[in-house]
Amino acid sequence: MHHFERRDGVLHAEAISLERLAAAVGTPFYCYSEATLRRHMRVFKAAFADLDPLVAYSVKANSNLAVLAIMREEGAGADVVSGGELYRALEAGIAGSKIVFSGVGKTKEEMAAALDSGVFQFNVESENELDALNEVALSRSAVAPIAFRVNPDVSAGGHEKISTGKAEDKFGVAWTRARDLYARAATMKGVAIKGVDVHIGSQIAELAPFERAFERVADLVRALRADGHAIERLDLGGGLGIPYGEPAGGAGDPPHPDDYAGLILRIAAPLDIRLIFEPGRMIVGNAGVLVSRVLYVKEGEAKKFLIVDAAMNDLIRPALYDAYHGVKPVALREGDSEPYDIVGPICETGDRFARARPLPPMKAGDLVAFMSAGAYGAAQSSQYNSRPLVPEVLVNGERFAIIRRRPAFSEMTAAERNPEWKSA
Numbered sequence: 423m424h425h426f427e428r429r430d431g432v433l434h435a436e437a438i439s440l441e442r443l444a445a446a447v448g449t450p451f452y453c454y455s456e457a458t459l460r461r462h463m464r465v466f467k468a469a470f471a472d473l474d475p476l477v478a479y480s481v482k483a484n485s486n487l488a489v490l491a492i493m494r495e496e497g498a499g500a501d502v503v504s505g506g507e508l509y510r511a512l513e514a515g516i517a518g519s520k521i522v523f524s525g526v527g528k529t530k531e532e533m534a535a536a537l538d539s540g541v542f543q544f545n546v547e548s549e550n551e552l553d554a555l556n557e558v559a560l561s562r563s564a565v566a567p568i569a570f571r572v573n574p575d576v577s578a579g580g581h582e583k584i585s586t587g588k589a590e591d592k593f594g595v596a597w598t599r600a601r602d603l604y605a606r607a608a609t610m611k612g613v614a615i616k617g618v619d620v621h622i623g624s625q626i627a628e629l630a631p632f633e634r635a636f637e638r639v640a641d642l643v644r645a646l647r648a649d650g651h652a653i654e655r656l657d658l659g660g661g662l663g664i665p666y667g668e669p670a671g672g673a674g675d676p677p678h679p680d681d682y683a684g685l686i687l688r689i690a691a692p693l694d695i696r697l698i699f700e701p702g703r704m705i706v707g708n709a710g711v712l713v714s715r716v717l718y719v720k721e722g723e724a725k726k727f728l729i730v731d732a733a734m735n736d737l738i739r740p741a742l743y744d745a746y747h748g749v750k751p752v753a754l755r756e757g758d759s760e761p762y763d764i765v766g767p768i769c770e771t772g773d774r775f776a777r778a779r780p781l782p783p784m785k786a787g788d789l790v791a792f793m794s795a796g797a798y799g800a801a802q803s804s805q806y807n808s809r810p811l812v813p814e815v816l817v818n819g820e821r822f823a824i825i826r827r828r829p830a831f832s833e834m835t836a837a838e839r840n841p842e843w844k845s846a
């Protein structure tokens with residue numbers, strides 16, 4: 423459920439019309455609903471209320487500081503995968519003791535920064551990384567709390583570019599080798615074994631892959647305990663899909679968090695273990711939209727194009743994963759629907775948000791909203807074609823705030839220099 427609804431025919435974010443926001447900040451822009459962000463975090467936490475898990479919001483999904491601050495207020499920690507994300511989480515006031523550090527390629531500098539901020543856990547993804555972490559910790563007289571991310575070799579459906587739990591994927595350590603690695607880690611003075619971690623992919627629309635993966639890691643927890651390791655934590659990653667509003671025939675609706683929780687309770691409760699989750703999309707995906715204005719309606723030879731002022735640099739999901747995003751005219755339009763290809767101004771054929779999308783007759787100047795754009799939208803945007811990053815706006819009831827402003831062209835080029843030998 424989200425708070426983007428029509429009032430008097432006009433799409434609103436909570437109590438503010440997107441038309442009013444477009445007039446105030448210009449298009450394109452991202453708009454987030456604070457009530458929706460909070461609601462999703464509460465629904466997630468409530469599903470596991472009895473267990474008091476650490477819900478480490480996955481910063482990569484939407485890393486705006488204002489969004490992170492809301493997560494902190496809701497009691498969440500953070501799942502980070504880079505020094506930059508660690509910086510953001512700390513800036514937003516999230517305590518190191520609630521931060522888990524994931525990712526296959528942590529640098530020694532990043533490990534040192536994470537140790538200095540007292541992170542809750544490193545999710546270690548290879549033997550080489552274990553050695554590096556041990557070394558960094560010893561050099562700082564610290565002990566790094568660790569879990570190994572195990573790769574359960576489970577196919578999680580979804581798009582191949584966001585599936586992570588198959589043996590051929592780069593992620594995690596083979597679950598068949600995990601016991602040897604734990605035995606090695608137990609001999610190291612710079613690391614302390616705390617738990618087991620697994621994350622199998624994203625936008626997972628069914629429970630079965632989670633079930634297979636979680637049963638495997640539960641078996642591993644039992645085996646590791648039998649080997650004498652004190653396994654007190656189980657990090658089950660993120661990945662729960664969200665409805666993108668695809669019409670019948672497309673991807674179905676994903677499971678409700680309560681059903682996901684039911685499955686986990688059945689598998690994990692007997693282990694008597696502290697659970698950690700790293701949800702991203704589930705929290706922010708449907709809490710955000712990208713609002714764009716129609717520049718031109720172009721009658722092509724074969725089809726009709728809606729050329730809008732947002733482009734693949736602002737929201738790359740359709741181009742990168744063939745992802746479906748609902749598109750809604752901000753103001754209701756009269757007339758029979760007709761199919762439009764909705765494209766941006768970038769010089770690439772792939773700069774297309776939707777193919778043959780049925781919409782009422784649209785004209786230049788109309789506003790459209792790309793729905794479900796709160797996760798991996800702004801976070802994956804770039805300045806390709808020298809298009810500055812678009813603003814992000816947060817709505818709270820009848821109030822709104824620009825939580826990232828539109829930069830000037832001069833800011834876009836501020837870090838660039840001619841080489842000295844050219845400036846004479």
Ligand code: LLP
Binds near residue numbers: 524621659739798
């Ligand atoms: N934990 C780890 C270790 C992850 O790699 C990810 C996402 C998450 C948690 C959060 O997963 P979520 O709950 O959001 O599914 N850019 C792609 C999605 C990439 C996901 C990468 N890892 C997209 O736009 O669909």
